[in-house]
Amino acid sequence: MNSAVLKRNIKKRISMGHPWIYDNEIERCETPIDGSLVDVFTFSGQFVGRGYYNSNSIIRIRLLTRKNVSIDREFFKEKFSKAYRSRESLLRNSNAVRIVFGEADGLPGLIVDKFSDYLVVQFNTLGINTFRDEIVESLVKLFNPTGIFEKSEGLALSKEGLERKEEWIHGKGPELIPFVLNGIKFLADTKGQKTGFFLDQRENALRLSSMSGGGRVIDLFSYTGNFALHCLAGGARAATLVDVSQRALDVASENASLNGWKDRCTFITANAFDFLRESDQSSFDIIVIDPPAMAKSSSSKANALRGYKELNLRAIKSLRSGRLLATSSCTQILSEEEWQRSINDAFQDSKKLGIVSFRGGQPSDHPEVSSIYETKYLKFLIYRVFGINEF
Ligand SMILES: C[S@@+](CC[C@H](N)C(=O)[O-])C[C@H]1O[C@@H](n2cnc3c(N)ncnc32)[C@H](O)[C@@H]1O
Incomplete structure (x- = not known):
């Protein structure tokens, strides 16, 4: 595993739980492949967390965990079930919910919306995109969706070295996905804006x-x-x-x-x-x-x-x-x-x-x-x- 050492005066932001580490906050770092994992340490050698690296972004590292754990299918499954449990109350009278809201769910760069039996996902950073297989498999295991549509778009993608993608990456579904919100019938537009709604x-x-x-x-x-x-x-x-x-x-x-x-x-x-x-x-x-x-x-x-x-x-x-x-x-x-x-x-x-x-x-x-x-x-x-x- 590659490692990065932070400057002596670690920013309060980082120690208080913010997952971003900017290029000027790093004292030294081996040069990992963009998108790969790095372990982050304080200047005095204490483990801070594990995240993914991108030399093309001023946010050089985005932390995925503060624990010494593997980033694998099980890791994503746990994150998804925890996030979903905290949102279940929103599913009264509705069958649509944002399951993952990037940094706010400890998963920088990832968005997952559920519209009835379908999921729409955005992989917005190179680092999270490298885990796309693990993420899709975990989502399938947990939610058994009829289809998963990838809708990665937005200006930041090219800066991350990624291309815009709009396609079904698991199963299939309609262009307009029917769902219910607050008892009202809606369609999420897979050809529309953001995740469709x-x-x-x-x-x-x-x-x-x-x-x-x-x-x-x-x-x-x-x-x-x-x-x-x-x-x-x-x-x-x-x-x-x-x-x-x-x-x-x-x-x-x-x-x-x-x-x-x-x-x-x-x-x-x-x-x-x-x-x-x-x-x-x-x-x-x-x-x-x-x-x-x-x-x-x-x-x-x-x-x-x-x-x-x-x-x-x-x-x-x-x-x-x-x-x-x-x-x-x-x-x-x-x-x-x-x-x-x-x-x-x-x-x-x-x-x-x-x-x-x-x-x-x-x-x-x-x-x-x-x-x-x-x-x-x-x-x-x-x-x-x-x-x-x-x-
Ligand atoms: C934040 S979204 C609105 C979301 C909507 N209120 C909802 O709850 O689903 C902004 C919308 O503004 C539209 N838009 C952008 N610029 C506009 C403009 N100058 N005049 C009218 N609509 C515009 C976009 O097409 C988009 O549908």
């Missing part, structure tokens, strides 16, 4: 559903209609879905049909910024805003905050008194405070008040880990909007 909004959408009776909803950045359909399930009269992706809206339309709600839906293929600028939303009772991540690095933070402010400002201006704004951010590098300040600014500029009716976040299948701040990314607020004089 955004399971992270499951609790936020359910909460909005309980507040949407009788209302008219506009779901901006709708993807395949998660929020819109939750609102319809909660008794909303009608939903308008806006997304720039025609494919997302086509699947949304199928989702609506599956539940018998297509006649209550309108689908608009548009850039949501332009749509908000060019049309009047004053007839809506609920506006949902759930854009994709707007910044990846601190240099683009200011632009992202401007974007959030613009979107929320336009929505707030058009909402009549007592109506709801459900707004979200998945930009990991923005803190909740920074993001919320941009919304507060939007309220001020529109001379309105917002009362926070619900503050959401990530469900327990996308856990936040105290020492790994990168695991926290999703922010969600439902405001009831009032004119200052109507408050």
